[in-house]
Every structure is written in C-alpha cells, then in structure tokens.
Amino acid sequence: MDNVKEPTASIREQIPRTAEREHSAPIFMTSSFVFDSAEEARALFADEAQGNIYSRFSNPNTDEFVAKMARLEHLDGGIACASGMAAVFTSMAAFLKSGDHVLCARSVFGSTHQILSTIFPRWGIDHTYVDIADEKNWEKSFKPNTRMFFLETPSNPALDIVDLEHIGALCKKHNVLLNVDNCFCTPALQKPAEFGASIVTHSATKFIDGQGRAVGGVILAKEALMHDLKFFARHTGPALSPFNAWIFSKSLETLDLRMERHSANALRVAHALEKNSAIEKVIYPFLPSHPSYALAKKQMRAGGGLVTLVLKGGVERGRKFLNALQILSHTANLGDTRTTATHPASTTHSKLSEAERQAVGILPGMVRLSVGLEDVTDILRDIEQALSQSDR
Ligand SMILES: Cc1ncc(COP(=O)(O)O)c(C=O)c1O
Numbered sequence: 001m002d003n004v005k006e007p008t009a010s011i012r013e014q015i016p017r018t019a020e021r022e023h024s025a026p027i028f029m030t031s032s033f034v035f036d037s038a039e040e041a042r043a044l045f046a047d048e049a050q051g052n053i054y055s056r057f058s059n060p061n062t063d064e065f066v067a068k069m070a071r072l073e074h075l076d077g078g079i080a081c082a083s084g085m086a087a088v089f090t091s092m093a094a095f096l097k098s099g100d101h102v103l104c105a106r107s108v109f110g111s112t113h114q115i116l117s118t119i120f121p122r123w124g125i126d127h128t129y130v131d132i133a134d135e136k137n138w139e140k141s142f143k144p145n146t147r148m149f150f151l152e153t154p155s156n157p158a159l160d161i162v163d164l165e166h167i168g169a170l171c172k173k174h175n176v177l178l179n180v181d182n183c184f185c186t187p188a189l190q191k192p193a194e195f196g197a198s199i200v201t202h203s204a205t206k207f208i209d210g211q212g213r214a215v216g217g218v219i220l221a222k223e224a225l226m227h228d229l230k231f232f233a234r235h236t237g238p239a240l241s242p243f244n245a246w247i248f249s250k251s252l253e254t255l256d257l258r259m260e261r262h263s264a265n266a267l268r269v270a271h272a273l274e275k276n277s278a279i280e281k282v283i284y285p286f287l288p289s290h291p292s293y294a295l296a297k298k299q300m301r302a303g304g305g306l307v308t309l310v311l312k313g314g315v316e317r318g319r320k321f322l323n324a325l326q327i328l329s330h331t332a333n334l335g336d337t338r339t340t341a342t343h344p345a346s347t348t349h350s351k352l353s354e355a356e357r358q359a360v361g362i363l364p365g366m367v368r369l370s371v372g373l374e375d376v377t378d379i380l381r382d383i384e385q386a387l388s389q390s391d392r
Pocket of ligand 1: 083156217
C-alpha cells in the first residue's frame with residue numbers, strides 16, 4: 001500500500017489473509033500464539049525473529065490498527081492502549097524519570113491534569129502549566145530539566161487553538177519531546193508531526209471509533225522513541241483488546257468521510273447559532289469570529305465536530321436547555337455519529353469553584369456540542385426549540 005493516497009490505505013491496508021480467504025479482517029481473539037518449535041520460541045523471545053508471542057504486546061488486530069494510525073499521523077509506529085487515558089499516561093511515563101519537568105498547556109482533559117498534578121509529583125516528576133493565550137512567554141517556562149511539552153489543540157471545551165508550528169520550533173530548540181493529544185481533530189484534519197510533534201496521543205473512544213461503542217487509545221511516535229515506548233508498554237500492560245482494535249481499524253475506513261461531514265455540519269450549526277439571540281457567544285475554530293481563526297485555517301484541514309456555545313442566563317439556562325433537547329443526546333462522550341451535548345459547569349466541572357472554572361475557561365452558560373452526522377436541519381431544529389424552551 002505504498003503508492004496510494006491515505007484514505008485508500010485506511011480502507012485497503014489489512015493483515016494478511018488467512019487460509020479461510022476472508023474479505024474483511026477476522027478478529028484474533030487469542031491471548032497467546034503457538035510456536036512451531038522450541039528454537040522458534042527461543043528466537044522470538046530473543047528478538048532474533050519477528051512474530052506474535054502474547055497479546056499484551058502484539059496481536060494482528062492491534063498491529064493493523066496501529067499501522068494505519070501511524071501512517072495517517074506521519075509517524076513511524078506506536079502502541080494501542082485500553083483507553084485514551086492509558087495512552088496519555090503511557091505516552092508520558094514511558095519517557096519520564098524522577099527529576100524531569102513537563103510543560104503542559106493549561107486547558108487539557110481533567111484526568112491528564114490529575115496525572116500531572118497528583119500522580120507524577122509522588123514520583124518526583126514536576127510540571128508547569130502554560131497559558132495558551134500567553135504564547136510570547138512560553139519560552140520562559142522551559143527549564144534545563146524540561147523533557148516533554150504536552151498539549152491539546154483545539155482545547156476542551158473552550159476550543160482554544162495552540163500554534164503548533166511555534167511550539168514545535170521551541171521544542172526542537174530546547175530538545176524537548178512535543179506530545180500532542182490529537183483526539184479532537186484526528187489525523188484526518190490535523191497532523192501534529194508535520195509541525196514537529198514526536199509523539200501523538202489519542203483517545204480512540206471519540207472520533208476514531210466514531211460511533212460511541214468502544215473505549216481505547218493509541219500512541220504514535222518517531223522511530224527513535226519506539227524502543228522505550230514498547231519496552232514500557234510490554235512490561236506495564238496498557239494493551240488494547242483485539243476486539244476493540246478491530247472496531248477501531250474498521251472505523252478508520254470511514255474516518256476521512258466522517259470528519260468531513262462532522263465539520264460541515266458543525267460549521268452550519270455554528271453559523272446559524274451566531275444569529276440566535278439566546279446565545280452570547282458561539283466558539284468554533286472555523287468561524288471568522290474565533291480569535292485564532294487564521295491559525296486554525298493554517299493548521300487544520302476543517303473545523304472539526306465540536307462547537308461550544310455560551311448561553312445567556314448561566315448555569316440555570318444550561319440545565320433547562322439540556323432538559324429540553326429531544327433529539328440530541330445529553331451525554332459526556334463526544335465524537336459520535338449522534339450529536340451530543342454537555343454542560344460542563346453543572347456536570348464534569350461542577351466540583352470546581354466558580355473561580356477555578358473561570359481559570360480553566362469554563363463559563364456558567366457554556367454548552368459543548370459534538371455535532372454528529374444526522375441531517376443538519378434536524379440538529380438545528382432541536383437546538384433552536386431547546387433554546388426557546390430554556391427561556392421559560
Ligand atoms: C482530549 C481528551 N483526551 C483524553 C481523553 C481520555 O480518553 P478515554 O476516555 O478514552 O480514556 C478524553 C476523554 O474525554 C479527551 O477528551
């Protein structure tokens with residue numbers, strides 16, 4: 001599959017056909033693989049031969065999924081993990097040691113914050129959060145022991161955009177690993193390795209699965225990092241189930257098409273809601289009103305499926321809006337074919353004080369929409385009726 005375009009490879013790349021002559025890849029639901037001889041077993045364990053031994057560290061389905069993802073992310077290989085958080089944790093822990101320092105964009109997923117602020121300090125790994133908006137001062141945060149810069153772009157739920165080219169150049173200058181959680185865009189819309197990322201991490205639970213069925217993650221990296229990554233994963237065991245790998249690999253066949261439609265629907269929703277008097281602000285990277293519109297256009301192929309609304313009327317209006325939805329799902333997941341809505345202030349971030357929510361950019365009336373693949377007129381009709389209901 002060397003001389004075909006990426007969407008073709010995502011559809012056509014497949015593990016070798018078995019003696020059953022199947023068209024679609026079978027699921028290798030096996031914990032281990034047999035050896036033809038004692039000599040073969042010895043050679044495989046000694047890394048003198050290539051082949052499957054045990055599904056904690058290799059399996060045809062996970063290998064197929066990782067190979068497709070590495071190709072899409074323009075990186076050399078990687079590992080598949082049982083969840084996005086297993087991927088985030090492994091992508092850091094595999095390369096860090098006591099005494100190291102991590103720089104992290106302030107707006108990252110809550111559990112990523114917990115790894116950096118609660119778990120790693122117990123092991124002597126320090127961190128500093130940097131403000132995305134304060135780009136000019138990022139360089140001042142680099143320390144002699146800074147080993148990794150971790151970020152998400154667009155961020156969750158405020159959809160801030162980080163300048164990947166700028167941060168990629170800084171990381172290169174300071175010899176720091178740039179690790180980008182690319183879960184909101186997927187490689188169909190943004191390829192952080194093109195801007196210098198050495199590691200790209202995903203929650204495959206989101207747009208990669210795309211149908212809200214399975215939890216998983218994946219880490220893609222440059223060849224120079226592969227030994228340390230694989231060693232850490234082999235011996236700590238964050239492995240993805242072959243069944244979930246099979247689901248994700250099949251989903252990649254439609255990734256390009258889905259991300260195009262998610263983005264087209266989201267752009268239509270964002271434009272239409274900008275005119276709605278119940279809404280204070282619509283945040284969407286491909287709206288000219290987004291403060292980083294030009295940057296988003298530069299580094300993203302399309303705006304993606306997430307639209308964040310700031311409703312007039314704060315937390316109470318947000319609650320009423322969600323209760324009035326008839327078609328959209330009120331659920332914490334995103335990246336589904338079905339449009340989903342979340343109100344961070346009364347759910348995911350309700351345990352924070354108002355001041356803490358402000359600090360991470362979560363406003364009382366903020367609603368995060370993950371725009372799905374339904375007919376966009378149905379999506380808009382439901383949002384608009386829920387907005388008028390929530391006024392009562
Ligand atoms: C940006 C981002 N990274 C990582 C994760 C964690 O992924 P998972 O739920 O698959 O562990 C999430 C989950 O919502 C996320 O939104």
